[in-house]
Amino acid sequence: MNANFKTVDWAAAASIYEVNIRQYTPEGTFKAFEAHIPRLKDMGVGIIWLMPITPISELIKKGTLGSYYACSSYTKINVEFGTAQDLTSLINTVHANSMKIIIDWVANHTGRQHEWMEKHPEWFSQDSEGKFTERNGWDDVVDLNFHNQDMRNALMEAMHYWVNDFNIDGFRCDMAHLVPLDFWVAVRTSFKNSKPLFWLAECEVVEYHEVFDTTYAWEWMHKTERLMKGEASLHDVFNTLHDYAQYPEGALKLFYTSNHDENSWNGTEYEKYGITAKAWAVFTFAWKGIPLIYSGQELPNHKRLQFFDKDLIEWNNHPALHDFYKSLNQLRKDHPVIINGSTFNLPSSHPGALAFIRMDEKETVLVVLNVSMQAIKMECAHEQLVGSFTQIFSAMTYQFNSSVHFELMPGDYFVYVKQ
Secondary structure (H helix, E strand, O other): OOOOOOOOOOOOOOOEEEEOHHHHOOOOOHHHHHOOHHHHHHHOOOEEEEOOOOOEOOOOOOOOOOOOOOEOOOOOOOOOOOOHHHHHHHHHHHHHOOOEEEEEEOOOEEEOOOOOOOOOHHHEOEOOOOOEOOOOOOOOEEEEOOOOHHHHHHHHHHHHHHHHHHOOOEEEEOOHHHOOHHHHHHHHHHOOOOOOOEEEEOOOOHHHHHOOOEEEOHHHHHHHHHHHOOOOOHHHHHHHHHHHHOOOOOOEEEEOOOOHHHHHHHOOHHHHHHHHHHHHHHHHHHOOOEEEEEOOOOOOOOOOOOOOOOOOOOOOOOOOOHHHHHHHHHHHHHOOHHHHOEEEEEOOOOOOEEEEEEEOOOOEEEEEEEOOOOOEEEEEEEEEEEEEEEEOOOOOEEEEEEEEEEEEOOOOEEEEEEO
């Protein structure tokens, strides 16, 4: 992390909740989503992330509603979601409930019908014939031309607009690694006199931590998927986690079992992880990093949501996993060791048994997960496992004496906090 950039103090202990406004309610509006804020506060969410709120290009539109990530303006609001007043009301409600709110920012490209195109075609990538182009095979978008300083300035100005006029608390930057790092450095530097912001990058390029507080744990997710298919081992997973531990001081990874891309294109967490989905969710909250919850995971949601068309999340009065996520969020808030403590992996003779201790001079937390489809027996032994430990999901207290034996059913998960 650049010495000039500091991570906001409220980010490290928070969880992020990604909001798909289109699919969240029958209305698909800011106002309708706002009614869910008290529930999300009770669940312990710290940061609300809104998927792109800008209008969508009509040209070569995907599906009936188009892609959030193909905007036609950087400073207007998608009328499907509501008005500026509706957005302001939502942001004020989020803040009144002691949460923060960040917006999705798509800096690499726009839709094929953007308000800059007629007046400033040079702000976009063009081929030898002067036709707008893009390099990733996404036919509904056009790449921006980062060789053009005027475009860079306009893009930065647009980002300041959302902070200054709507009081947002940061940005989730889409495909950040496709944008030159020096642009992000310039952007964050330009905010040095603004209120402190949180910066999340959808990328896994370690150099981008010069600017960004948090980057995606893509490699971890892919390794866990391969593990569930029998194509990788826990050793492979831990090798990736070891690589993350070599990141610059203060750099955080975003861990998740689902998000908008994963759910729509690769399958729900239950398609990927089966009965072990909740155990992996526990991991995302208990390992060092920041956890993500995607819209509807607290139900739980067992369907892939359509990306370009209306496909409603089917809410009920009390989502079944509300208390599960509430317990995990409370763990992070009540126990700083989860945020800043060291990690000790406990060896196991079973290839599906994952156990580790988070510890510092004041606290000890034991996490035991069965990420296999088999019932297993295992022993956890460590000098810190002595005394009274409370299991956070059952609230039952047990006496440990340096060695603890477990019988775990497939997908079992336990988190013990020393009293």
